[in-house]
Amino acid sequence: MIPGPYLAATFETRVTSVRHLHGGDLSEVARVDLADGRRMAVKVGANVAVEARMLQAMDRTGAPVPRVLFQGRDILCLEWLEESPATEAGWHALGRGLRRLHATAGRSTGWPEGYAFGALRLDMTPRPDWPSFWCEARLLPFLPHLPAALARRVETLAGALPDRLEDVTPMLLHGDLWSGNALFSGDRAWLIDPACYFGDPEVDIAMLHLFGKPGPSFHDGYGELRRGHEARRPIYQLFPALVHLHLFGGSYFGLVERLLTLARV
Structure with missing residues (x-):
């Protein structure tokens, strides 16, 4: 209240x-x-x-x-920020703003405090390298809650991450960047409702594409992505898909299965 x-x-x-x-x-x-x-x-x-x-x-x-x-x-x-429909200029501003966020490096992965998505607690504990963080903090915690066949596929992908993900310098992430957590007003845009941690900037880009598709103006504002980002995208999108499956139930099974297939598991 x-x-x-x-x-x-x-x-x-x-x-x-x-x-x-x-x-x-x-x-x-x-x-x-x-x-x-x-x-x-x-x-x-x-x-x-x-x-x-x-x-x-x-x-x-x-x-x-x-x-x-x-x-x-x-x-x-x-x-208080007055909201209006997204424009191409607004999307461009969001790209520029996100690039500024992603220019800040951390000393380690993760975040010094715990956080949550609703009833789901997030593991923010730093790991020695980025593939280990994505494996141990973002994929393996879901295994006990998945049907056996799906859990085996997620576990297989987790075990392959040292070969599938680069050990990048961890940069500051928004951590929950879907279109509803971008607030537009005219030709401006703000990042709201964060779940920050340090990791691969491609995580934010991947989630922004999971439940929507930002246009070319966003990418013009953000700039180029690293080579190979297309192959890493479903690996990063799998985490928010698993979150939705855990919180909201079986209607997200198909999304999880599709992403695992795209991730070649």
């Missing part, structure tokens, strides 16, 4: 309006108007402190993210 009196005391003005919005699995979200004319997005949830630190890390790279106005207890207040 959005705590109006707490927000009024924090910002030293009355709360004049609270409009609840459709949110994700992690937080309650609302648009809050204050008597002094300010408007903000307010999220309430168990993981908002981690989200605030992720957004601040992204902001330091120069990537476009909403500003953190306040974080305390289980409350996160963000600058």
Whole structure:
């Protein structure tokens, strides 16, 4: 529940309006108007402190993210961004912004804090190399929840990752980049609702293509991808597909099977 009196005391003005919005699995979200004319997005949830630190890390790279106005207890207040339909200029801006994010290197894979997608806890523990992280933190945790035949295919792919993935320098990722986590306004775009960690930038690109298809203007803004990215894409798309299968059930079996076939397993 959005705590109006707490927000009024924090910002030293009355709360004049609270409009609840459709949110994700992690937080309650609302648009809050204050008597002094300010408007903000307010999220309430168990993981908002981690989200605030992720957004601040992204902001330091120069990537476009909403500003953190306040974080305390289980409350996160963000600058309000007016949304409009995506344009070609907006997609180009998203590509440029994502490239800025992906220019920041980490000392290791993973993230120093745990996180979650709804009821699914994410393993963010650093691993000694990138193929090990994708194997141990992004594929193998799903094996106990899969039918035997599907689990064997995922396990086979996981075992082949040292030969299938490069040990890249880990760069800062958004971590949950589907089109719903890009907010467009005119010719601008912002990255919202992150699940950050350090890894291969192709992870974000792959997910953005899983449930949609950004146009040429996005790729013009982002720039060239590494050679061989087409072969790695289904390997990276498999993780969000397994997340959806785990959280939402059997309608995603076909997607998981198709991606394993594309990954030549």
